[in-house]
Amino acid sequence: MALRTIPIRRAGNRDNLFMGGDRELVMFSGLLAFALIFSAQEVRATVVGLVLWFGSLFVFRVMAKSDSKMRHVYLRHRRYKPYYPARSTPFRDNPPSQGSQYK
Template structure:
């Protein structure tokens, strides 16, 4: 007689498929966006000071983004969902209720 646990199949879930996409330990899209902003700053102004400011800007923001990703790798998605919520909701059962 077979036991209950004998018929269970094991399926491997690869770590790369379940991990969030990070670059330098921070959210991929935000790192690329801040890098783009730094490059735009450097190549639009074209001065040595703008090159230094662009590099400092990118390094500081990647550090902040790394701290954010260390707390929660999906924090950007949670924040975007949070700002879509209204400040208060009426205490009704449905938005289409007649008043």
């Protein structure tokens, strides 16, 4: 008897991208550029806002093309402790409090 195969459709298994980049990052950078342009109302602020928008959009597209879950990987990486001390050695003298916590 052959195993039954179930196709996994691409439409239900896609990453949440917007304009080719991560949805939240693209929309937040657009919001920042929009706020900069319309709060300052100068030509320099408009140029800086547009450069910020298109530059960040380019970076987010490259990042999504490399790995569409890069933001989640980076945020998980930031949660890790900066240093994990080495504790596994047969020559370590364990204090009495450590032995009593495993009884």
